[in-house]
Amino acid sequence: MPVTDVITDPEALTMTLTADFAAPVERLWEAFTDPRQLERFWGPPGWPATFTSFDFTPGGRADYHLTSPRGEKSYGWWEFLSISQPAAFEVLDVFADEKGAPDTDLPDARMTFAFDATADGSRLQSVTYFSSADALEQVVAMGMVEGLTMAVNQLDRVLEGLRAYAAGKGTQTEILDDTHVRITRLIDGPIDLVWRAHQEPELIRQWLLGPDGWRMSVCEVDGRVGGAYRYEWEPLEGTEGERFGFDGETLLIEPPHRAVTTEHMTGTDFPSTLNDLSLYEEDGATLITLVIEYPDAQTRDIVLATGMTDGMEASYARLEGVLAGV
Structure with a gap:
C-alpha cells in the first residue's frame, strides 16, 4: 500500500501522512490538481468524492461532497492558500453544510501537500495543522486517520492507468x-x-x-x-x-x-x-x-x-x- 505512515502529534497539533508512489512527481501533482482524477481517490471506499467547483488559484476555492452508500452527503471545501507547482500546495480545509456555510460544530484545519522525487518515483507528505488538541482529538475520533489512509491507498490505480x-x-x-x-x-x-x-x-x-x-x-x-x-x-x-x-x-x-x-x-x-x-x-x-x-x-x-x-x-x-x- 502507498501509505507508509500516519502520525498524530498532540503537542505539535498535527497529523502527518506519508505515502510513496512509483510515479514521477509531475504525475502525482496532476492527480491531486485535476478534480476528475481527485474524485477517484479523495474519499475512503464507500464515500467517494464529487468536486462541484475547483478554482486552483491562490485564494480560489474547491467545493466537494462525499456520498455514503445510503445516500447521505458530507460537505466541505478547500480554500487554496498557496501553490508552488509541482512541489506543493496548501489549503484551508473546512467542513460545511449543503449550502457551503462552515459547520461550526466541526473544526477546520490547514493542510499542506508536498511532493518530492525519490529514487523509485515520488513521495507525498501531507501535514494537517489543527487549532487545538481538542480539534485533533475530535477528527481522530471521527475516523480521519483510517479514512485518509484508505483514500490515499486508492491512488495507485489512478497513477498507473486502469489497464x-x-x-x-x-x-x-x-x-x-x-x-x-x-x-x-x-x-x-x-x-x-x-x-x-x-x-x-x-x-x-x-x-x-x-x-x-x-x-x-x-x-x-x-x-x-x-x-x-x-x-x-x-x-x-x-x-x-x-x-x-x-x-x-x-x-x-x-x-x-x-x-x-x-x-x-x-x-x-x-x-x-x-x-x-x-x-x-x-x-x-x-x-x-x-x-x-x-x-x-x-x-x-x-x-x-x-x-x-x-x-x-x-x-x-x-x-x-x-x-x-x-
Whole structure:
C-alpha cells in the first residue's frame, strides 16, 4: 500500500501522512490538481468524492461532497492558500453544510501537500495543522486517520492507468478492515454496456452464474431507489448442489457509475450485506469495484472461505464474452 505512515502529534497539533508512489512527481501533482482524477481517490471506499467547483488559484476555492452508500452527503471545501507547482500546495480545509456555510460544530484545519522525487518515483507528505488538541482529538475520533489512509491507498490505480493496474490480473479481493472487502475486476468493454449488464435481466441471466453447471432460474430487478430484486440459481443435471438465492433493495443508484444494494440469502436469518458497486471507464475498459460491508469479521471470513472470489471470476470472465456479442 502507498501509505507508509500516519502520525498524530498532540503537542505539535498535527497529523502527518506519508505515502510513496512509483510515479514521477509531475504525475502525482496532476492527480491531486485535476478534480476528475481527485474524485477517484479523495474519499475512503464507500464515500467517494464529487468536486462541484475547483478554482486552483491562490485564494480560489474547491467545493466537494462525499456520498455514503445510503445516500447521505458530507460537505466541505478547500480554500487554496498557496501553490508552488509541482512541489506543493496548501489549503484551508473546512467542513460545511449543503449550502457551503462552515459547520461550526466541526473544526477546520490547514493542510499542506508536498511532493518530492525519490529514487523509485515520488513521495507525498501531507501535514494537517489543527487549532487545538481538542480539534485533533475530535477528527481522530471521527475516523480521519483510517479514512485518509484508505483514500490515499486508492491512488495507485489512478497513477498507473486502469489497464496497467488491473488488466490480466482477474478478480482481486482486498480486505480493507474487519467489515469491509473490496473486489475489483477490469472488463474489456465500455461503461454503458457493463452498467446494462448489471441492470437488465436478459443480460444478467447470461453471465451472473458463478461456476459452470448452474442456471439462473429467477432474475427480477427493480433498479429504482427502494426497489427490490431477487435472484435464484439451480444446478443443471449432473451438478451437485441445492437451489439458492439472494434478495435485497436498491439504496442508491447513479447511472452508469454507482449502485448500492442490500443482499440477503433468501429463506435464511443470515444478516444482510451492503454491496456498493462502482464503475469507471478508461481507454475502452471498465473497472468494476465492489465494496462489500459485512456485519462482522466472522461473517466476512465465512463468506470469503466459500470460494467467492473464484466464483466471481468465472462470472466476470463470462461477462466479457457476453459484452463482445452485444
